[in-house]
């Protein structure tokens with residue numbers, strides 16, 4: 001039974017990990033959390049940021065939603081329930097994180113639904129299409145520019161272009177744009193390929209996502225990087241210029 005497995009897992013955690021890290025938990029309980037990194041990741045059960053990065057409790061503040069998306073800022077704020085924006089605000093303004101990582105991934109169901117359009121298998125869902133339409137522009141751009149390429153390649157490009165779109169949306173929050181301009185906050189665009197177990201980061205120099213294992217990870221957005229260099233348009237043009245990957 002799935003739930004029994006959870007309880008067995010907790011028993012193992014309590015006797016193992018918790019005991020081994022008792023000092024850490026006591027410190028976190030006493031002093032509170034002070035993570036330096038915010039990760040916006042997908043709710044997909046296969047891409048747990050804490051496991052992928054082998055971090056410890058207290059290391060990363062995590063927001064998970066469908067397709068790892070950041071909506072544009074609503075300003076002035078209204079009375080709707082902006083869950084992702086509220087979590088980002090707390091991490092940036094309350095906790096003062098120094099890095100924000102947008103972590104997309106391969107075979108993303110949310111992006112797949114967006115690629116297939118509103119008439120797909122989720123057509124009667126109440127919320128999904130509206131949420132994923134955050135990346136509608138990126139999707140339309142990729143579909144137009146990569147016309148004729150295999151669906152897998154188009155979906156991958158939309159997954160990555162959506163990450164860049166979320167980076168741009170992050171910059172619409174004034175308290176993020178101000179800190180990036182001040183050099184106290186750095187934004188990163190990452191994409192995890194679960195087929196290969198490889199992490200890719202966006203490289204502003206060639207506008208493509210590249211494997212990071214064994215190489216220095218350059219931040220996507222920091223004070224010295226022109227924001228125009230991370231546009232989804234430039235990325236899609238770079239992908240379109242490459243020979244098909246599949």
Ligand SMILES: [Zn+2]
Pocket residue numbers: 042043044066067068105107108109110111
């Ligand atoms: Zn996903």
